[in-house]
Structure formats: C-alpha cells, structure tokens
Amino acid sequence: MITLTVGLTFIGFFLSYNTSKRAKPANGKIRDWAKKNPKISIGTGIAFLVAGLALAVVALGLGSGIFSFLVILMLLGSLTVLVSPLHFFSLKGLILLVVIALLIELNLT
Template sequence: MVTLTVILVAIGFYFFYQTSERAYPSRTLRVERWMYMKQQPAKSLGAICLITAIFPAIAHWGAVAGVLFFLVTLMTVGSLIVLLTPLRIIGYRSLAVVALVSLLIEITF
C-alpha cells in the first residue's frame, strides 16, 4: 500500500510539474511531449492519480493518519521532483527499479 501510494503521488505530481509554465520540458520521451502538447488532459490525469493515491493511504492507516501520510508524501516527492528533474540525475529506469524493489520488499515482509 505504501509503495502504491508513493508511486501514484509521484506520477500525479510529475504530470502537474510537466504542465506548469515554469518547468523546462525536455521532450525526450513521448509521454513528456504529450504532456507538453496536451496540458488539460495531462492535468486531469495528474489529478486523478493524486485523488486515487489518497484512498490506499486512508484504507491502510485510517482517515487522519492516511491524509497526513498523503500530505507528507506529496511534499517529499514534490520537492524531490522539483529539485532533481531539471538536473537529470535520476532516470526512469532507475526509478522503476527502486519502485519494483520497494514493492517486492513490501510484499515479502
């Protein structure tokens, strides 16, 4: 549940980040080009991801703690995206590997 929530928050925030006017679009990936060209559907998908991310947190920890976890995750992931995306330090493959390992650890233990 934790990994799913963090992944959904990251995807939702990244959609909003790429559609902002201040973000410099790299347009190297087809998804990033689509987000740049079709901003309204991208913002809608980002909102759907963020709204969907709050439900597993509430189901796992309860109403207040789930919302608090969602907000803390949103702030943490958001600051990491704003800081690291322009620097191109972390790629999509490394993020996918980290998410997969985290999901496997969460399921195993």
C-alpha cells in the same frame, strides 16, 4: 500499499509538474506528451493524486492517511522540483525502483 501510494502520488505530481510553464523543457515521452496535452495531463495527474490519497486512507485510516499523503506529497514535490531539471528520472529506473520497493515491502526478496 505505501509503495503504491508513493508511486501514484509521484506520477500524479510529475504529470502536473510537466504542464507548468516554469518547468524546464526536457526530452522524454511522458514529458513531451504532458507538454502537448496539458488539460488531459492535469486531469490524469489529479486522478493519480486522488488514487494515492484513497489508497493511503484505506491503508492507514482517515486521519493518518490524509496526513501521510500530505507528507508524501510534500516530499515528492520538493524532490521533483529539485531533481527534475537534472534529468535524473528515467522511466526504466523508476519502474525498477518501485518493483524493488514492493518486493521489500511484501517481504518477497
């Protein structure tokens, strides 16, 4: 559950971040789509953020879910702003990372 919360929060922040005029333009399907469709991208990003918050509240309770969501959001936000201009993120790498984290979380390795 926590892995899904982190994943949804990252996707939501990343979509919202790429609509910013301060974000350095980069190549990539998701980044190009976010730049071309800023209103849809912001709406989708907010929907992912709300889904991440709801999942955190369901998994951890109201108070600790909101607190952990805010900590996750601050962590992912700062990492995205620092690492995104370096083009460190790739879609395949992120999907692989989330799958490995889910397997570790669910003890299926």
